[in-house]
């Protein structure tokens with residue numbers, strides 16, 4: 001069979017797919033299992049030293065947050081088409097009544113061992129942005145990286161304690177799974193194709209962490225009784241720490257306050 005004939009046969013085989021908007025990788029839509037594990041502080045697996053205490057609070061922000069940054073997406077017409085009204089990025093987001101996307105975790109005071117959950121956490125590339133913006137995994141827990149866009153993304157975390165990697169995902173629906181074995185707070189993530197894409201991965205050696213919601217609230221559940229130091233981290237603002245003592249069954253409060 002000549003090369004020309006082989007190509008013709010391949011083209012014929014490909015025809016049923018070519019009719020609906022070009023070749024695409026057909027993968028099933030994300031199941032609930034994949035997305036539910038993406039939430040912060042998903043809880044410790046069986047066998048870990050957990051308890052019945054919790055620490056919760058609110059991160060407040062006083063002052064004026066900088067205006068949202070306008071992002072130029074014209075370098076990739078597909079990204080631009082996904083955002084006909086333009087794309088903005090608000091790194092200090094206090095519009096919901098508190099400071100959003102603050103990572104809060106137990107920095108010291110724990111003594112137990114905490115096996116990594118086997119359910120993956122999902123980091124999605126969707127609308128030429130990362131979702132979520134702050135990704136939290138336990139050390140050794142799988143991180144599933146998905147390209148939901150019909151354009152090339154290139155996932156490139158820049159860790160210092162863990163090995164660096166750089167994966168191109170040229171087609172919609174592509175997925176890769178990676179793990180980070182060492183605690184590292186934070187690992188910046190970027191896309192080499194779209195310089196505005198930015199997220200952060202927190203790799204924690206235990207399950208006691210949370211990310212503040214739109215209203216600035218966070219909650220760390222299932223803690224054993226103890227004396228802890230907790231830290232709040234924000235990508236543009238300084239980290240803050242607090243000492244918190246909790247007894248079994250107790251719900252302790254720890255608020256953090258940032259000023260511009």
Ligand SMILES: [Cu+2]
Pocket residue numbers: 128152153154191192193194197
């Ligand atoms: Cu990209």
